Amino acid sequence: MLDLLRRLSIALIVGVCIVLLFVSGTQAKAEERANAVKWSSPIKGTITDTFGTRSGKHKGIDIAAPEGTIIQSVQEGLVTKSYYSDTYGHVVFIHHPEGYETVYAHLSKRSVSETAKVEKGQEIGIIGNTGVSRGTHLHFEVHKEKWTYDKKNAVDPFLMVAANKIETVPVLSQPASAEVKNPAAITVKKGDTLWGLSKAYGLSVEALKGLNGLTLDSLAIGQRLIVKEQAKSKTYTVKKGDTLFSIADEFQVSVQQLKKENRLKSEAIFPYQNLKISNHSSSSE
CATH class of the missing domain: 3.10.350.10 (LysM domain)
Known part of the structure; x- marks a missing residue:
């Protein structure tokens, strides 16, 4: 009888521990979701590329907006870096109380310096096209704890930012050319290729490359292409x-x-x- 009681007591304790662990995990997830709601969008614009594309090498999201658009901090925090990078261009890194570090790249201008404290929604720069970039846009990254060169801590920004505040780009099955009859220039959309655009506008691939001074066959979303002489x-x-x-x-x-x-x-x-x-x-x- 005593042995049975011991077994029942152990089973009861194990059960309580499992329940507590489940509740704790659920609460942690709820708190993370609550933090996500508190974060704002860094810019009002159009998403042109998402997390995980380019064979998994794209560790952020790209948001296009007009030249001169202000970039804002998604949450209060401390500026850990503010400098010019050959790849990121003008870039700002901010560490936030939730334990995440955000990256704002390709800016035309930086409005904050390293070690500065920023508030949620505060201007930190102006959208641009600096560094390795084709077309005016913000490249935005979120990293758990801190940014690293291998970006092993990168997480999808949609998990932390209220994504419904950013317009997404529909996937087009045909080139953007179909939107305007006989345009002189078009903006490259997702799915566009030099071959497809050359067929759409009655040009050879080489002629299209010549009009735009292209040396490679690759295109970038948001890139402006001349498709007709003035x-x-x-x-x-x-x-x-x-x-x-x-x-x-x-x-x-x-x-x-x-x-x-x-x-x-x-x-x-x-x-x-x-x-x-x-x-x-x-x-x-």
């Missing part, structure tokens, strides 16, 4: 608020073409400056 040359006087990106979009040319034709070393322009906008065939990139 009719004539003109001179444009820069107005207040203009950017190279807005002018390129207005005249359906590439930013690279504008910089090449006007001998610009950077993307900075100023009011009343005259820019040459010529027939693409008259310039070589």
Whole structure:
């Protein structure tokens, strides 16, 4: 009888421990979800690439938005790094109370310095196209504890950020060309290839590469491509608020073409400056 009672007592204790472990684990997950709700989006824009793409090498999400859009800290924290990287371009790292480190890359400008304390929603920089990047966008990463070179601690940002605040890009089965009849330039969308676009616009792959000064066959989502030559040359006087990106979009040319034709070393322009906008065939990139 005593042996039976001992067995029953042990079984009861084990059962209680299992229940406590389950409750503790459930509570921890609930707390993590609660933390996720408290985080905000770093920018209002359109997601052009998600976590885990490029054979698993893409350890963040890409969010495209207009030039000049402000980047915000998703949560309060401490700036651990703020510098220029050959790959990330202008980049800011922030460590947060929840034990995560966030990375904001390819900025055109950084608004915070290392060791600075930031609040949730505080401006930390301006969206850009610096480093290894094609097209204006924010590359945003989240790492458990801290960022490492091998990015072994990377987690999907959607687990921490309120994803419903960011617009997602639909997967297109056809090139973006179908959206506008006979456009002079298009923005590369997911699924686009040089071969597919060349067929859509009646160009050879080599001709399409020549128009855009491309040396490789690969394309990047958000990249601007010239698909038709412009009719004539003109001179444009820069107005207040203009950017190279807005002018390129207005005249359906590439930013690279504008910089090449006007001998610009950077993307900075100023009011009343005259820019040459010529027939693409008259310039070589």
